[in-house]
Amino acid sequence: MPAAPIPRLSAAERWRLLLGEAAQTSLQTGASSSMQAMDRALAWLYGREGERKSEHGEAAETLERHGGSEASRLSVPEWINAIHELFPKETIERLERDAIERYGIDDVVTNIDVLERATPNAALLAAVLRTKHLMNPAVLQAARKLVAQVVQQLMEKLAKEVRSAFGGTRARGELAARGAASQFAARETLRRNLRHYDPQQRRLIVQRPLFYARTQRQLQRWQIILLVDQSASMTGSVIHSAITAACLWGLPGVKTHLVAFDTSLVDLSDEAHEPVETLMKVQLGGGTDIAKAVGYAAGLIEAPRRAIVVIVSDFYEGGNEYLLIDRVRGLTAQGSKVLGLAALDESANPDYDRALAARLVDAGAHVAAMTPGQLAGWLAEKMQ
Structure with missing residues (x-):
């Protein structure tokens, strides 16, 4: 089933969501069901800002945004489901990251329903590692799948950097008939295939592509x-x-x-x-x-x-x-x-x-x- 379309909001409605319920009178925005649902989801998370304490026990600095009165009735699974229906992917990832890193809501990753809906990212992976000892076997199995997805993403990125670091350097004086796309010798290929230029069709036919050879680094153990x-x-x-x-x-x-x-x-x-x-x-x-x-x-x-x-x-x-x-x-x-x-x-x-x-x-x-x-x-x- 295709995902439901993300609700489109006016500029005033977006400001209303940012500033919270206290700005309702000044902005005089409508109260569509979509905006109410968004406000409720945002307030469930950011409405607890005033509850945070500093290391010395004083109340932490609060945001200008204030939550609505209905926010606390949402459960964690309901909140996850709501944000996945109401917000684009980039916003979902930010909300999930803030829930874990900013407010310490670690039950985001101790409930199997939540894990199955969560977007795999590094913040969720860190939360899994912090709370996996609290998970029952079924939740732990779901968490393992999430860990595997994030690890795969990180592996793909880092493996390229490792291969580049250890893969040798280009030998500019040596050319080969075969090689990877990153080794393609464009200038030499054009120069050596100029005799295949078709002036009528104004097209150069490359019959023999050339590539820079790589010298493999010889490593001692x-x-x-x-x-x-x-x-x-x-x-x-x-x-x-x-x-x-x-x-x-x-x-x-x-x-x-x-x-x-x-x-x-x-x-x-x-x-x-x-x-x-x-x-x-x-x-x-x-x-x-x-x-x-x-x-x-x-x-x-x-x-x-x-x-x-x-x-x-x-x-x-x-x-x-x-x-x-x-x-x-x-x-x-x-x-x-x-x-x-x-x-x-x-x-x-x-x-x-x-x-x-x-x-x-x-x-x-x-x-x-x-x-x-x-x-x-x-x-x-x-x-x-």
Whole structure:
């Protein structure tokens, strides 16, 4: 059955929805059933703005928008159904993201009816990882499908960046009769096929397309050990670390390890090529013992000068800072490379303990905030 058409609103009606019930008298808009339904759905979510508290207990700053009196009667499944019928896709994704990230309405992903209607996106994936321990088996099965859809989207994006970083460079002096579309040598193809130009039809017939050859990078066997902080604040980094490990898994000459840690640790290397399984096993929350994780990584290293240890964390160490610094210094002294990654999501917004990060740099580590694609490029550069 085709989806119902999205209601069309006038400019005044859109302002009325933005400002809420308090603007009704000033704007003097009508009260169509569609606008009432939209207002009710928006008020159910944003009408709770005044209920939020700051970290110190004071009421949070409220928006100008005020909710209608009927908003609280909507249940979560009813709200999801309503926004899917009333709003375009872009608005639905924003509403679902605000419900999870801004107001903490995690039951959006603990109800099977809601999960089946929800639009797969990174915010919903993060919420699933936070609440999967509360899900019954039927809901968990539906959540797994959602996780798989979002992971596939992220994999498709990152895999291209990884292939580009590790796939070699164009050899401009060498041409081949076959190649990928990205290797097409347009200028050389035109020049060498000019004799096939038909002046009557004013058309150039390309009988022999040419492509730039690529020189394959010859990699010695390297170890990449991803140590991922799985404390509650690192959800986005855990997601993208799992995706990155899966993309690195199949590269020739690379042995990938994936270790999640808080105050304890779990080695997920055997499942690193299956990011859905990896993410469903992660337990978010708890403290942070980076020194313990680095010590474990040191025990995995086979050839020190061909090993890269990547610490994905906010560097708020709950363990022994002096032990962490000493272990990082020991790794760099033996020729291993240590990268501290302060952010590993698509926007790479850094939020980390800069004082400890600076001490790690003094110990020989490199600390940066970068996207997964930038990380792949950095690794490829170090492994040449």
